[in-house]
Amino acid sequence: MLQDALVSLDPLRPVGAEIAEGLRLHGAARSREEREQRVVDLLRLVGVPEPELKARQLPQQLSGGQRQRALIAAALALDPRLLIADEPTTALDVTIQAQVLALLEETRARGKALILISHDLAVVSRMADEVLVMRDGEVVERGVAEQIFSDPRHDYTRRLVAAIPSAHSRGSRLAPSSAPRFDTSSAALDPRHAAAAPEILLRADGLVKRFAGPDRSVHTAVDGVSFELRRGETLGIVGESGSGKSTVARLVMAFEPPDVGSVTLLGEDWSTLPEAARRRRRRDISIVYQDPLSSFDPRWTVGRILDDALPDDEPDRRGRIAELFALVGFSGSLAHRRPLELSGGQRQRLAIARAVAPRPRLIVCDEPVSALDVSIQAQVLDLLGDLKAELGVSYLFISHDLGVVHHISDRVLVMNLGRVVESGEADEIFLKPRVDYTKRLVAAVPRLAHRAAGDHPTPRASGAVA
Ligand SMILES: Nc1ncnc2c1ncn2[C@@H]1O[C@H](COP(=O)(O)OP(=O)(O)OP(=O)(O)O)[C@@H](O)[C@H]1O
Numbered sequence: 001m002l003q004d005a006l007v008s009l010d011p012l013r014p015v016g017a018e019i020a021e022g023l024r025l026h027g028a029a030r031s032r033e034e035r036e037q038r039v040v041d042l043l044r045l046v047g048v049p050e051p052e053l054k055a056r057q058l059p060q061q062l063s064g065g066q067r068q069r070a071l072i073a074a075a076l077a078l079d080p081r082l083l084i085a086d087e088p089t090t091a092l093d094v095t096i097q098a099q100v101l102a103l104l105e106e107t108r109a110r111g112k113a114l115i116l117i118s119h120d121l122a123v124v125s126r127m128a129d130e131v132l133v134m135r136d137g138e139v140v141e142r143g144v145a146e147q148i149f150s151d152p153r154h155d156y157t158r159r160l161v162a163a164i165p166s167a168h169s170r171g172s173r174l175a176p177s178s179a180p181r182f183d184t185s186s187a188a189l190d191p192r193h194a195a196a197a198p199e200i201l202l203r204a205d206g207l208v209k210r211f212a213g214p215d216r217s218v219h220t221a222v223d224g225v226s227f228e229l230r231r232g233e234t235l236g237i238v239g240e241s242g243s244g245k246s247t248v249a250r251l252v253m254a255f256e257p258p259d260v261g262s263v264t265l266l267g268e269d270w271s272t273l274p275e276a277a278r279r280r281r282r283r284d285i286s287i288v289y290q291d292p293l294s295s296f297d298p299r300w301t302v303g304r305i306l307d308d309a310l311p312d313d314e315p316d317r318r319g320r321i322a323e324l325f326a327l328v329g330f331s332g333s334l335a336h337r338r339p340l341e342l343s344g345g346q347r348q349r350l351a352i353a354r355a356v357a358p359r360p361r362l363i364v365c366d367e368p369v370s371a372l373d374v375s376i377q378a379q380v381l382d383l384l385g386d387l388k389a390e391l392g393v394s395y396l397f398i399s400h401d402l403g404v405v406h407h408i409s410d411r412v413l414v415m416n417l418g419r420v421v422e423s424g425e426a427d428e429i430f431l432k433p434r435v436d437y438t439k440r441l442v443a444a445v446p447r448l449a450h451r452a453a454g455d456h457p458t459p460r461a462s463g464a465v466a
């Protein structure tokens with residue numbers, strides 16, 4: 001079971017056919033009908049909504065979390081004795097995560113062994129009997145889970161436990177002070193005519209987006225979403241898998257037009273314009289994705305990727321690229337590498353450098369840290385915070401990780417089934433949620449099961465799923 005669901009699923013084959021193929025090869029179900037029924041049952045088991053419909057769709061028509069669950073279904077289909085799960089819940093929101101973890105626990109209770117690879121310490125503390133902590137290809141600590149989390153012996157383990165973002169970390173840096181702190185102070189990075197930026201950078205007005213299913217059914221992915229993003233603000237969006245977060249991001253970027261409603265950027269029409277009229281203003285808004293690998297041309301070097309992201313009229317291209325390198329802590333030797341030759345954290349920093357290159361006023365981040373381990377995640381979150389402070393950029397920050405969103409956001413929107421069900425100051429939303437849906441999300445956040453003395457233990461997340 002692999003981490004990156006988008007690249008592991010065949011883009012040309014319906015999701016159900018891919019799962020059925022495994023069943024067929026292993027002789028697990030005899031007839032075609034039997035296999036189709038089993039595929040739908042498996043998709044339902046892992047919490048994919050409308051499993052009959054989703055089985056007939058292509059991977060790119062599923063949300064990130066739905067794809068991840070389809071992969072889990074494919075792995076469970078074969079009922080293996082040993083299941084190796086590599087970041088099985090990384091792309092999942094907390095309630096679905098709780099459901100998948102309960103499923104893995106059940107598998108284990110049936111006598112199967114589980115190797116769980118994860119950067120999410122809370123998940124590991126909940127699931128594992130024994131834990132290995134790895135760093136640079138070496139095991140630095142090994143022990144029963146309780147000891148690892150309540151009494152870590154190795155300095156690296158201690159730092160990992162400390163780097164978890166949460167309500168307590170708001171306004172502070174996550175990475176230890178010895179971690180690289182990148183040079184964001186260069187004068188040439190000053191925001192363009194900052195004074196001229198209007199107070200409201202982005203306004204979404206009654207956005208609606210519908211998708212047609214294979215049987216002409218219509219699915220409303222975004223259903224009347226309105227919000228404002230102010231200058232210098234970070235607006236977080238949380239919500240369960242499939243709630244429409246990434247679709248909102250695509251509408252805001254004007255990669256797709258809304259069916260109803262409009263997006264206004266810097267006080268001017270944005271989503272209603274023809275692309276040619278938008279091109280000049282594209283540099284005002286850029287995006288960082290969860291999985292930068294699929295957004296880079298694999299043949300291009302780091303230097304070329306950044307050069308391509310600069311505006312055509314940039315006078316000092318080499319100087320500007322050097323600045324971007326300093327900004328994200330890259331040494332010059334990385335300039336000739338290709339994306340596949342970078343680590344996950346380096347790739348994500350390259351994605352941020354690319355997003356910053358045109359000096360945007362607004363960066364949309366769609367799950368920008370969910371593929372990263374906590375220490376790299378801490379560096380990237382700190383970097384985003386520094387850029388905000390130094391360059392005055394604003395963020396629309398989408399994540400299924402409530403701790404991360406609480407840490408970084410000023411205000412938060414909570415989405416459910418395409419609608420905004422609650423919005424407000426980050427502390428208000430997470431500490432005093434008003435709506436049941438938000439309460440349920442907050443209650444399902446996995447916490448470290450074994451905490452050092454003094455911290456309050458929290459109940460396990462399983463059972464929180466409706
Ligand atoms: N191109 C498409 N064709 C058909 N349906 C789509 C398409 N894109 C998204 N959808 C559907 O719209 C819904 C919302 O998807 P979206 O990707 O916005 O969810 P999300 O909140 O980002 O979820 P996740 O947390 O899993 O990434 C899902 O049910 C998805 O299957």
Ligand SMILES: [Mg+2]
Pocket residue numbers: 063064065245246247
């Ligand atoms: Mg998404």
